[in-house]
Amino acid sequence: ILALLVVVPVVAASYWAWSCPCDQTPGVYLRGIQAAEKVTNWSFANDVPLCQVQVDTGLLPQALNLNCWSDSNGVLHLSCGNCEGKRWAAAAATHPNARVRVGQTVYPVTLTRVVGEAQLDQAWASRAVKLPGSNDPKPAGWGVFRVASR
Secondary structure, eight states: OHHHHHHHHHHHHHHHHHHOOBTTBOBSOOOSEEOOSOOSOOGGGGGSSOEEEEEEOSSSEEEEEEOEEEOTTSOEEEEETTGGGOHHHHHHHHOOEEEEEETTEEEEEEEEEOOSHHHHHHHHHGGGGTSTTOOOOOOTTOEEEEEEEO
16 A cells, blocks of 8 residues: 555656646646757747747746747747746746747747837737737736747
C-alpha cells in the first residue's frame, strides 16, 4: 500500500508535467520539434488557435496556453489577461528568454512586455489580423508580450 501511495502520485505528476499545458491547467515543459532556424515572420501563428509559452519561474519552468497572433508585420504577440497578477508574466519580465510552441514546433524566443497605452492600443488593434471583426474594447489589466526568435 505504501508503494502505491508513492507510485500513483509520482506517475500522475510526471504525466501532468509532460502532457500539459491543457486548457487552463499549466504544465512544466514544452515538448515538440525543436526549431532549427530563427523566425523572421510569425504569420503562420495565425493558423493555430493558441500558442504555448514556457518561462523560467525559478525552481521549475511554467508552460501555459495563451492567445497569440502575428500582426501585419509578422511580429508575434502573446496576450496576457489581468497581466499584473500572473506569475508567468512576472517571470518573463525577469527572465525574458523563453520557449514558444506554435503547432508542434518549439522555438527559443525572447519576450518583451509592451508598455505604454498607445503601444498597448496598437497591439490590441493588431489582433484583427487573426480575429477579423473583433471590435471589443481592450479590457482593463490587459497586457501583451512581443516575441522575438533567437
